Amino acid sequence: MAVSSPLQLSVVIHPVVVLTICDSYERRNEDIEKIHGTLLGKVEKERIEIRNCFIDDNPTASGKKKFNLEEFQRLFDLHQRVYPNEVIVGRFSTGDQIDDTALAMQALFSRVIESSYVAFPIHLLVDTNLTDSHMGIQASVYHRYGVPGNDNGSIFTPIRYAMGYYPEEMSASQLFQRNLAIGGIAPVHNDMQHVIATSTKIDELLDEVLKYVEDVTAGNTPFDSKIGRSLSDAIMAVPQIDQSVFKDMMNNSTQDLLMVTYLGSLVRTQLALAEKLNTIL
Amino acid sequence: MPTVDGETASLSTRDVANASVTYIGSVSDSDQCLHLKIYLLSLGANVKEEVSDDLPTDFNDIMEGITTLLDSQVDTDEMRSALYSLCTLLMKCMKSGLTGYISKLCSMFEQNGKQDNAGIRLEILQTLSFYELTSDLEKTEIFVTSLKLAKQYKLHDRVMTDIQEVSKLLDTWKVERDGRIIIYRLIRDIFIDSQRNDEAAVVMLELLRSYDDHNIASSVEDAKICVIDALKNPEIYLFDYLLALKPISNLRGELLYDLLNIFIHEDLKSYVAFYEKSKEFMQSIGLSHEENLRKMRLLTLTSHIAKAGDAATFDDLAAALALEEDSLEQYIIDAISCKLISAKIDEKEKKVIVKWVKSRTFGKAELKQIGERLLKWKNNLHLIRKNLSTISQTV
Amino acid sequence: MSRAEIDVPIKKVSIDGQVILQIIRHCQSERDSTDLAQGVLLGMLVDNCTEVTYCFPFPEFTEADTDNDIEMYQLDMMKYLRSINMDHMQVGWYRASPFDLNVIKDMLDSQYTYQKQIHESVGLLFDPIKAAQGNLSMKAYRLSSKVMEMYGQGSTEFTVNSILAAGLSYENIFEEIPVEIRNSSLCNVYLAQLKLNHSSAPTSYLTLGTDSHLEKSLRLLSESLDELHQEAGKLSVYHKTLRMHHQKQQSLLKKRGDNAKARDDDDSKQNRPPPAPYRLDNLLVANQTNKFCQELNQYVSQSFSKLFLAEALENNES
Numbered sequence: 001m002a003v004s005s006p007l008q009l010s011v012v013i014h015p016v017v018v019l020t021i022c023d024s025y026e027r028r029n030e031d032i033e034k035i036h037g038t039l040l041g042k043v044e045k046e047r048i049e050i051r052n053c054f055i056d057d058n059p060t061a062s063g064k065k066k067f068n069l070e071e072f073q074r075l076f077d078l079h080q081r082v083y084p085n086e087v088i089v090g091r092f093s094t095g096d097q098i099d100d101t102a103l104a105m106q107a108l109f110s111r112v113i114e115s116s117y118v119a120f121p122i123h124l125l126v127d128t129n130l131t132d133s134h135m136g137i138q139a140s141v142y143h144r145y146g147v148p149g150n151d152n153g154s155i156f157t158p159i160r161y162a163m164g165y166y167p168e169e170m171s172a173s174q175l176f177q178r179n180l181a182i183g184g185i186a187p188v189h190n191d192m193q194h195v196i197a198t199s200t201k202i203d204e205l206l207d208e209v210l211k212y213v214e215d216v217t218a219g220n221t222p223f224d225s226k227i228g229r230s231l232s233d234a235i236m237a238v239p240q241i242d243q244s245v246f247k248d249m250m251n252n253s254t255q256d257l258l259m260v261t262y263l264g265s266l267v268r269t270q271l272a273l274a275e276k277l278n279t280i281l
Numbered sequence: 282m283p284t285v286d287g288e289t290a291s292l293s294t295r296d297v298a299n300a301s302v303t304y305i306g307s308v309s310d311s312d313q314c315l316h317l318k319i320y321l322l323s324l325g326a327n328v329k330e331e332v333s334d335d336l337p338t339d340f341n342d343i344m345e346g347i348t349t350l351l352d353s354q355v356d357t358d359e360m361r362s363a364l365y366s367l368c369t370l371l372m373k374c375m376k377s378g379l380t381g382y383i384s385k386l387c388s389m390f391e392q393n394g395k396q397d398n399a400g401i402r403l404e405i406l407q408t409l410s411f412y413e414l415t416s417d418l419e420k421t422e423i424f425v426t427s428l429k430l431a432k433q434y435k436l437h438d439r440v441m442t443d444i445q446e447v448s449k450l451l452d453t454w455k456v457e458r459d460g461r462i463i464i465y466r467l468i469r470d471i472f473i474d475s476q477r478n479d480e481a482a483v484v485m486l487e488l489l490r491s492y493d494d495h496n497i498a499s500s501v502e503d504a505k506i507c508v509i510d511a512l513k514n515p516e517i518y519l520f521d522y523l524l525a526l527k528p529i530s531n532l533r534g535e536l537l538y539d540l541l542n543i544f545i546h547e548d549l550k551s552y553v554a555f556y557e558k559s560k561e562f563m564q565s566i567g568l569s570h571e572e573n574l575r576k577m578r579l580l581t582l583t584s585h586i587a588k589a590g591d592a593a594t595f596d597d598l599a600a601a602l603a604l605e606e607d608s609l610e611q612y613i614i615d616a617i618s619c620k621l622i623s624a625k626i627d628e629k630e631k632k633v634i635v636k637w638v639k640s641r642t643f644g645k646a647e648l649k650q651i652g653e654r655l656l657k658w659k660n661n662l663h664l665i666r667k668n669l670s671t672i673s674q675t676v
Numbered sequence: 677m678s679r680a681e682i683d684v685p686i687k688k689v690s691i692d693g694q695v696i697l698q699i700i701r702h703c704q705s706e707r708d709s710t711d712l713a714q715g716v717l718l719g720m721l722v723d724n725c726t727e728v729t730y731c732f733p734f735p736e737f738t739e740a741d742t743d744n745d746i747e748m749y750q751l752d753m754m755k756y757l758r759s760i761n762m763d764h765m766q767v768g769w770y771r772a773s774p775f776d777l778n779v780i781k782d783m784l785d786s787q788y789t790y791q792k793q794i795h796e797s798v799g800l801l802f803d804p805i806k807a808a809q810g811n812l813s814m815k816a817y818r819l820s821s822k823v824m825e826m827y828g829q830g831s832t833e834f835t836v837n838s839i840l841a842a843g844l845s846y847e848n849i850f851e852e853i854p855v856e857i858r859n860s861s862l863c864n865v866y867l868a869q870l871k872l873n874h875s876s877a878p879t880s881y882l883t884l885g886t887d888s889h890l891e892k893s894l895r896l897l898s899e900s901l902d903e904l905h906q907e908a909g910k911l912s913v914y915h916k917t918l919r920m921h922h923q924k925q926q927s928l929l930k931k932r933g934d935n936a937k938a939r940d941d942d943d944s945k946q947n948r949p950p951p952a953p954y955r956l957d958n959l960l961v962a963n964q965t966n967k968f969c970q971e972l973n974q975y976v977s978q979s980f981s982k983l984f985l986a987e988a989l990e991n992n993e994s
Contacts, residue, residue: 004357005400007407007439015870016697022862023694023729027761051701055760078752081735083705098303128862135866138300145304145365147320152313153306155365157408163870168700168807175812176693176859176867191978192673194811199666199985206659213652217645225522225643231651236623236637238989246990253983257976260890264969264976267901271962274904275845278911278955661988669981 003046006120006141006157012164013050015173017092018126018137024055025094025128036102038072038109039090040079043118048089049164050122054079056105067105090122090142096131098123098140098156106142107154123156137161302412304369314339317366321346324353340374343367344385351394351402361401368405375414383409383419387426399434403427417454424450425460428467437475442468444480444487461491466503482510489526500528508532508541509566512573518580518621520545521642536562545641548581549574549602578602578612580641583621587638595631686853687724689798689816693859693867695731696814702733703772703804714771716750720763721796726853728800730762731770766790768816770800780960784849787819788827798853817850835952839959846962893972900965907958917950 003009017039028035041050054075056067079086091109093102102123110121120141127136139161146152165173178197209231215221306313315332318339322328326346332339350363371382386409390402409415410423424441431440441447447468451461465488472481485507492500508529511517520541523529532538536559543551556563556570563570585601586593599609613633616622623636640647695717706713715733719726732753737746757764769786783799790797803813819827822842859867 005404005439007400007403014697014701015866016694016701018866019694019697019859019863022866023692023860024760024762026860026862029761057759074752075756078749078756081749082702082733085705097301098305100305103305130865135862135869140303143361143365145362145369146313147316147363147366148359150308150316152308152316152366153304153369155302155304155369155408157302157404158300158411166700166704167809168704168804168812169697170872171807171810171812172693172696172700173867173870174872176857177870177872179857179859180864180868191811191974192669192981195978195981195985196666196669196673198810199662199669203659203662203666206655206662210652210655210659213648213655216648217652223525223645223648225525228643228648228651229519229522232639232643232647235651235654250983250987253979256887256890257979257983260894260972261976263894263897264972267897267965268969271846271904271966274908275962278958279839658989662985665984665988669984673977 003119006159008046009048009120009141009159010046011048011050011122011139011159011161013124013137013139013161014052014164014166015169017050017053017124020053020055021092021094021126022128025126034093034095034099034101036091036093036105038088039092039122039124040083040086041089042085043087043089048118048122050089050124051086052079052083053092067108087118089118090124092124092126094126094128096125096127096129096136098125103154107144110142122159300411302372302408304372306369310336310370310373311339313366313370314343317343317363317370318346320363321350324349324355326350336370336377337374337379340370340382343370344382344389347389348393351390351398355398357397357401360398361404364401364405365408368408371409372412372414375412383415384422387422391426391429396434399430399436400439403430403436403439406430421451421454421456421460421464425464425467428464428471432467432471432474435474437471440471442471442480444468444483448487458491458493459496462488462496465491478510482507482514485510486526489528492528494527497528497531500531504528504532505537508537509568512541512544512568515572516619518576518619519639519641519643537566544576544580548584549577552577578604579616579619579621582612582616583638584641586622586624586633586635587640591632591635593633593635595633598633685724686721686726686796686798686818688854688856689726689728689800690856690858691728691800691814692730693857693863695728696812696857698731698733699770699772699800699802700804700807703802706772707804712772712774714769716753716766717768717770717798717800718757718763718765719767720765721767726767726796726798728767728798730757732757766794767796768798768800770802772804773801774803774805780964783817784819784827784960787817787850788824791819791824792828800855814855816853816855818853820844820848820851823849835955839955844959846959846966849959849963889975893968893975897965897968897972900961900968903961904958904965907961910953911955911958914950914953921949 021035021037024037025035035055037053037055039050040052040054041048043049054072076088088109091102091106093099106121106123123140123142125136125138125140127134127138139159140156141159143155143157144151144153145155212221212227216223308316311332311334314336318328318330318332321343322330324346326349328342328346347367350360355363371386374382387406390406394402406423406427410420410427415423427440431437441450447464451464456464465484469481469484469488472478472484485503488503489500489507492503504526507526508523511520511523523541524545529538529541532541540555543555552573556573581601582598585598589597595606595609598613599606602609602612604612610626613624613626617624620639622638625634625636627634699713699715702715703713713733715731717728718730718732719728721727734746735749754764768790771783787797787799790799798816798818801815801817806813822844826838826842826844
């Protein structure tokens, strides 16, 4: 393993993991306060990407069900059939503290699962109790401490992480965030509405920049020539085409698009006509 | 490859406040101390064999033996386990209200240890900096020690060097200006050691911003280094941002300041005059005269075109730049590729058709122009958007 | 099952955000393989709305895997989900359809199988290409009950007359159901916390270069028009043969005169009218073509909007 210290690790978490944890937390059995599970993902040198998770079976009311390693292995095999590149990278638990159960499971996994996958297993703590009105998500690395011959305990040291998104995940997450503002439930856009939504976004960005310019002119914000230059660079980056060339380009594109629309309508008319004729015969 | 939110993995400021170290021990405190003591004794440390029931006493005793551990040849995993054991004992002591241990540990880590265990020392320090009972002052101390260790043992990727993140942390810990200066200097040294000169320049700017009136006198060296680095950098042509920094405007009266001014405001003639007058000074700061001539020519070209616009002819430009016409074309092409101007060369008419020119100084006037342009865009977009919305509703 | 007889109309489909992200993930990992990502949707029915709360992907089943393997896989997954209190009722299937290319016959088959067993099933089509450019596109489809009945009796049922009688047209084989996204409150807390960097949002769809996409769409359209043409050819051949058969019948009747009735039984074997052609394929191809046209329209309107926006930024130059 190229990584000799957890300080070199960079941990990236995909939002689907946290959403799955939240959802499973809401579905837990009535008498359970926390849920636990396993984290899966991809390891590339010093970068650990957490992409998915399994939830442990909920213990039943009559007592804790012992964790069945065989069943877990079967589940993992099922998973590997679809995602052959994913390995186990750690464990997660919910609540505001890592407790004994979580610790026991983490220790079990570190022993049983091959350490060639990831040198420093991660533990993710998701605070579904929302202490301080905030869902704290904390990633830690698990170590055992003690002296040779006498193992004295385990320690979880926090590690920095970041959220990672594929482009599709980014669009989905932005859509979800936008929906929050309008009450949390929303239909999916079609193409044109999407362009309008983006232009609204551009509008907001322009507002922010204009506010900055006004502030600086009024003297409220200190003038920073570096920011000013980046702004001017950004504006200069808009390609400045001659009016006539631009008009030509517009016209050509418009003509192409109109023609395509015409063809489309033609085909649809043809379809309707064909159907009518067929049924008459 | 998925994009990561933010360039480096980072905890938001909120999560840093909430991050906590969790440890779960399986033996009693005194047993843990006993185990550690026996282990240290086996390595030849000078600790007492017995344990009392008083944690602080035992812990102080153990601390005496840690130097031996750090200087020994013990392998990485063993060292890590032992030091984490020490770490948990330290945290327990802090829980009972005792202070001063972190400082002691920091100085101990600075003075003892080898290359092999430097990484582990950094790990322990980072863990302690996340512990909730560590005060802001102690966290700053830990950070400084980490930077020193990283610099000494060349472990540049194991310590936080992202300037934006670092300034956020320093704000949270309410570090004073003097403290910041020390930290920024260390970070700059780390960048220079790992050949990341661009980032080192950025740190220098941050460093200079940390000076204020009461310690401005000590900033002169740093200011000079900053100016010389900028002038030397073959990719930087616009220097007016430097004047905004207090330590640099403090250099007024020095020769270096005059040179900087020439690069910002004056033209080729002034530079050549300056060079003739102060040849010794130019040699002492180590800037290449050829390089400077090239930069000044490009800058003079920019100013000339900015003033004359489309009326700039080759003759005028060649005169201003003291060049032959053949070399002039090359300079114009260079200026375009450095993005100082955007233009086309009209060879027949021997003129330059200019699209836009960067201004050598960027002031409030330029910002106002930008504001006007943006306002126009905003209004146009608004109109179009309204139309599109009405159309999409009827469709 | 008696439930299938209760014709509860499904008015909308509500999907959890988590499911969308899982589907995206599956499509991401299958991006380089030739097979399209597909899987099962799970959830429940609430009033007139099918709620989708979980999904799991199908691995690529090779030819070596039997139907039994596929069954076992599904059963194992369902067992696991039951143990963690997930809804384990299958409410449909999903599939990635880049460029909105969908193999209609497969769609019809799958949706029929699902809808037969569980009435509320929906088929979800997801376009990963559009999503990567910033526009999340999810479409849900069901089969109308008439189609269910007729398909159940075999594809031979789809003759011209039966289609007319059922009032079917190529437009309403598949019903599109509006899709809605919902997240639980806890998930919303998390989503509100996310610092989504707007500048890293995918905005590549804002480019004005529309040519390649148009070309591709038009090519697909012309291919499906070819197929349509073939189907129309089949119908006209049938009409011709039918006409010829009638003429033969007439001439034979004239010749035989009174003995026609006695001979009819013998002749009927040879003089059976040609079979009516199956019109199912025709319907499907027509549907596909119609879809393409609609997509094209959408794309064109989007391109026009982009052009106008660009004009807004350009107008004040010089």
